[in-house]
Amino acid sequence: MMSRFIVFDVETPNRYNDRMSAIGITVIEEGRITDSFFSYVNPETSFDYFNIQLTGIDEGTVADAPTFSQLWKSIEPLLSSGILAAHNAPFDMGVLKKCLRDYEIDWKSEVPYCCTVQMGRRLLPGIRHGLDDMCSYYRIDLDHHKADSDARAAAEIMLRYMEAGVEIESFVKQYKLKDEPGPDALICPRCGKELILRTARKGFNAGNRFYGCSGYPKCRYVKNL
Numbered sequence: 001m002m003s004r005f006i007v008f009d010v011e012t013p014n015r016y017n018d019r020m021s022a023i024g025i026t027v028i029e030e031g032r033i034t035d036s037f038f039s040y041v042n043p044e045t046s047f048d049y050f051n052i053q054l055t056g057i058d059e060g061t062v063a064d065a066p067t068f069s070q071l072w073k074s075i076e077p078l079l080s081s082g083i084l085a086a087h088n089a090p091f092d093m094g095v096l097k098k099c100l101r102d103y104e105i106d107w108k109s110e111v112p113y114c115c116t117v118q119m120g121r122r123l124l125p126g127i128r129h130g131l132d133d134m135c136s137y138y139r140i141d142l143d144h145h146k147a148d149s150d151a152r153a154a155a156e157i158m159l160r161y162m163e164a165g166v167e168i169e170s171f172v173k174q175y176k177l178k179d180e181p182g183p184d185a186l187i188c189p190r191c192g193k194e195l196i197l198r199t200a201r202k203g204f205n206a207g208n209r210f211y212g213c214s215g216y217p218k219c220r221y222v223k224n225l
Helices: 049-055 068-079 089-102 116-123 131-138 147-163
Strands: 005-011 022-029 032-040 083-086 110-115 173-176 195-199 209-213 222-224
Touching: 005 068, 005 089, 005 147, 022 068, 022 147, 032 068, 032 147, 083 089, 083 147, 089 110, 089 116, 089 173, 110 116, 116 147, 131 147
Parallel strands: 005 083, 083 110
Antiparallel strands: 005 022, 022 032, 110 173, 195 209, 209 222
8 A cells, every 4th residue: 555645845035044934735545646735934134135036025025825834734734634745855854843843743753754755766777866956857847946846747657656666665754843852952041941052143142152042932931142
C-alpha cells in the first residue's frame, strides 16, 4: 500500500527564515495528486528587499492574509494526514518548526518527512538538483518561488521518481520539531522556557546578538550578551 505524502513549500519574508509569507501544499495519494492548498501568510514581521524581489510578496500582499496561528487550524489536518515532503526539505521543515515554536503551537515532537533533493541525488547523480533544474529535466511547468507552483512541481518530481521504481518510503526520516533544553541551556527566569540566541532585526540595536525567551511573544524577557 502506497503512503500518502503531503508535499509543501514555504516562502519567507526575510533572511531569518523563521516566518512564512506563503505556503503551498500538494497531496500525493495512491501514486497521484489528489488535493492542493495555497495561502499567503501574514508573518507579522518586516520584509527584506531580496525576498520581495525573489517571491513577489511584500507587506501589501499579506496585509489581509491570516497569521500562521490563524492559518494553522486549516493546514494542520492536511499536514497531519501523511508523510511530509519538500524539495530541500530541511529548509521548509526548519521554517515550520520555528513558526510552531514562536507561536507556541503544541503539535508533535517529531514527524516523518522526506526530501526530493536527497532522492534525486541518489537516482540521478552528477546533475544539478535545484527545483528549476529538475523541472527543466522532466519538463515540468514551474513558476519558481511561488509556493503553490513549487509544491506542485516537487510533487510532480516525486511522481517521476515513483514511476522510475524508487521506494520513496526508504527515504523517510524523522524530523524533530521540539528540542529538549540541554544541561547547559539558559532558562528564562520569568516563565521557565529556554532562552534562544537571536539577532536584533531593526532599530538602534539592529545586528546585535542577545538571548530571547522561546516563549515570545507571550514572554518578552531578553538577556544581553
